[in-house]
Amino acid sequence: DIQMTQSPASLSASLEEIVTITCQPSQGIGNYLSWYQQKLGKSPQLLIHSATSLADGVPSRFSGSRSGTQYSLKINRLQVEDTGIYYCLQISSTPYTFGAGTKLELK
């Protein structure tokens, strides 16, 4: 099974700050990686698919990137509505696996 190591586990940042969350798979997954945001009591919402493609309707301050085997989600100019828990998901091979999540709060 592919393990997804997500970091940090929690993050406190200020408004307008740049935030970066990373996921490191235990083996190669190509670009089969997605990022989700989950707000309290809500279903996860897709932010990024195929490692770098912005999902429909997602603000352009969100971006995804890949450097070798490390995948990153970047939020430019953090807004109040960006608080929540962020997850990565690999869909390269079953069992599909999620990162443990990053809880993002406003400082």
Add this chain to the structure above:
Amino acid sequence: EVQLVESGGGLVQPGRSLKLSCLASGFTFSNYGMNWIRQAPGKGLEWVASISSSSSYIYYADTVKGRFTISRDNAKNTLYLQMTSLRSEDTALYYCARGKSDYWGQGVMVTVSS
């Protein structure tokens, strides 16, 4: 508008069975693979099972293999999850998700307890 509406959850005793449904609308259901993903209270997300558009390919997490069965009825635009031999560790909010998990339902709660 894509909509996924789960139903069938509830409180069930350990060892018993339950069948979840997910009614899809707003897209051509028969063109998409579908997934079940769950989230235990206060925990992260766990993929449970996937089924291809024509039911030709089916995959399960090891934690549910042999106990859960994913299926679909394309004529009814509905995805199912038959759960048997339920355990306390199956207690979770169960989501259905479309394709590469681009759209998710609101989830249905399953509580396994005596």
